[in-house]
Amino acid sequence: MKYRSVFDIIGPVMIGPSSSHTAGAARIGRAARHLFGREPNYANIHLYGSFAQTYKGHGTDVAIIGGLLDYDTDDTRISTALETARNHGMEVQFFEEDAVTDHPNTARIKIGDENGDLELVGISIGGGKAEIMELNGFELRLSGSHPAILLIHNDRYGAIASATTILASHEINIGRMEVARKAEGEQAIMVIEVDQNVDDSILSELERADHITQVARISD
Amino acid sequence: MFKNVAELVQLAESKGEQISEIMIQQEMEVKQVSREQVYAQMERNLDVMEKSVEDGLKGVKSHSGLTGGDAVLIQDYMRDHEPLSGNLLMDAVSKAMATNEVNAAMGTICATPTAGSAGCVPGTLFAVKHKLNPTRDQMIRYLFTSGAFGFVVANNASISGAAGGCQAEVGSAAGMASAAIVEMAGGTPAQSAEAMAITLKNMLGLICDPVAGLVEVPCVKRNAMGATNAIVSADMALAGVTSRIPCDEVIDAMHKVGQRMPTAFRETAQGGLAATPTGKQLEAKVYGISLGKE
Numbered sequence: 001m002k003y004r005s006v007f008d009i010i011g012p013v014m015i016g017p018s019s020s021h022t023a024g025a026a027r028i029g030r031a032a033r034h035l036f037g038r039e040p041n042y043a044n045i046h047l048y049g050s051f052a053q054t055y056k057g058h059g060t061d062v063a064i065i066g067g068l069l070d071y072d073t074d075d076t077r078i079s080t081a082l083e084t085a086r087n088h089g090m091e092v093q094f095f096e097e098d099a100v101t102d103h104p105n106t107a108r109i110k111i112g113d114e115n116g117d118l119e120l121v122g123i124s125i126g127g128g129k130a131e132i133m134e135l136n137g138f139e140l141r142l143s144g145s146h147p148a149i150l151l152i153h154n155d156r157y158g159a160i161a162s163a164t165t166i167l168a169s170h171e172i173n174i175g176r177m178e179v180a181r182k183a184e185g186e187q188a189i190m191v192i193e194v195d196q197n198v199d200d201s202i203l204s205e206l207e208r209a210d211h212i213t214q215v216a217r218i219s220d
Numbered sequence: 221m222f223k224n225v226a227e228l229v230q231l232a233e234s235k236g237e238q239i240s241e242i243m244i245q246q247e248m249e250v251k252q253v254s255r256e257q258v259y260a261q262m263e264r265n266l267d268v269m270e271k272s273v274e275d276g277l278k279g280v281k282s283h284s285g286l287t288g289g290d291a292v293l294i295q296d297y298m299r300d301h302e303p304l305s306g307n308l309l310m311d312a313v314s315k316a317m318a319t320n321e322v323n324a325a326m327g328t329i330c331a332t333p334t335a336g337s338a339g340c341v342p343g344t345l346f347a348v349k350h351k352l353n354p355t356r357d358q359m360i361r362y363l364f365t366s367g368a369f370g371f372v373v374a375n376n377a378s379i380s381g382a383a384g385g386c387q388a389e390v391g392s393a394a395g396m397a398s399a400a401i402v403e404m405a406g407g408t409p410a411q412s413a414e415a416m417a418i419t420l421k422n423m424l425g426l427i428c429d430p431v432a433g434l435v436e437v438p439c440v441k442r443n444a445m446g447a448t449n450a451i452v453s454a455d456m457a458l459a460g461v462t463s464r465i466p467c468d469e470v471i472d473a474m475h476k477v478g479q480r481m482p483t484a485f486r487e488t489a490q491g492g493l494a495a496t497p498t499g500k501q502l503e504a505k506v507y508g509i510s511l512g513k514e
Contacts, residue, residue, distance in 0.1 A: 011332075053433060
């Protein structure tokens, strides 16, 4: 079951004109922002399929950048996001790709600054719902049927234990979990599918835990 | 968790509850939240819908200039004439269009189930409101019932134009609205399912062909017609008319039609009305004026 909540169907409250191309796109941008943890200096946005064909008219460009500025789907500042980003000194570039992807609404977002970068692939599956398929080259195998969170952490002992301990203390059951790393001792990620929604206070608690650098909700 | 319409109706019948109640209970269970929280969130959505209808009826214009102002034209027409199709139907048409005109103008709307199809549910709700005089509680329940049917479509077919054509967006929205009208009018859960099936059957094969790739032409008017389809189907179901093809099989048929639909007809702006000479001219005009400056 890809959709779990009635508010995936009646909602979100959003700025028009398209739930897939505007609201879903804003959520992909915002997930990238949260995983990066700060406002990037540059953003290269690669658009595929229907995103590539119709992004200007649907405000997909302003929505993704709005997400990178940490705007929610109903933030009226989305329409002026490109100007705001420019004023903040963010260099933004869009690339219309003609490669065929598995999903018609696919975006590859590359963001960064002098301290680091991040690359993420997101899809907008309809009605404002978005999923993250790939992060920094790690393919995320999400069932889509459960809420999921994603944690970027340092590859050290205790990192995984600290995350699972926090979830356990809030009585949140883990249904599926995946851990991957680029190389021993380097950046690693945890993708955790849980049985119930993880609210913002738990996310920030996770963010403060040992060895965990970034936390984001990737589906709810 | 109900997986299809048959299970949804069966659950409602066995518990002697309305469809809306089944949806509320499932939401409480899935999200582990209280009834008050679920209600409050839906009431906020209702408020947004009400506001977007109001805004649209004041008259809005999209950035491209392709849409806006038609909802007002219809209200003026209703004031000065007796509409051939009746006041309720034209009121629904006007209010559905009002919502989508606000959406096209990048105003605030509530997606039901998507932004491009955001007009059918509120359009019908605020039109039948004058006839059925629902309480605020019943209006909120209208949205839960709509949501329950949309939930089944989203999980078993699609609510995305890019994935399944406009039948998945306006078709789903109209079907959802139809089922909710039946409940508000005092029909049974089974009649809601019939109304949904009848509506969706008449939306099958509807392509997604937005001119210039914008959620404007023909989206705004398709929401208008989706709203009428919903009301007429609801009346048919309340009269006792049933669908020979069960609702779940209609949803499955919609899914298969969507999968076989060529890419040109799935929100790429490469086929249908978008590919007509005028559609192409409008596209050139829109991007020449507004987006060419970038």
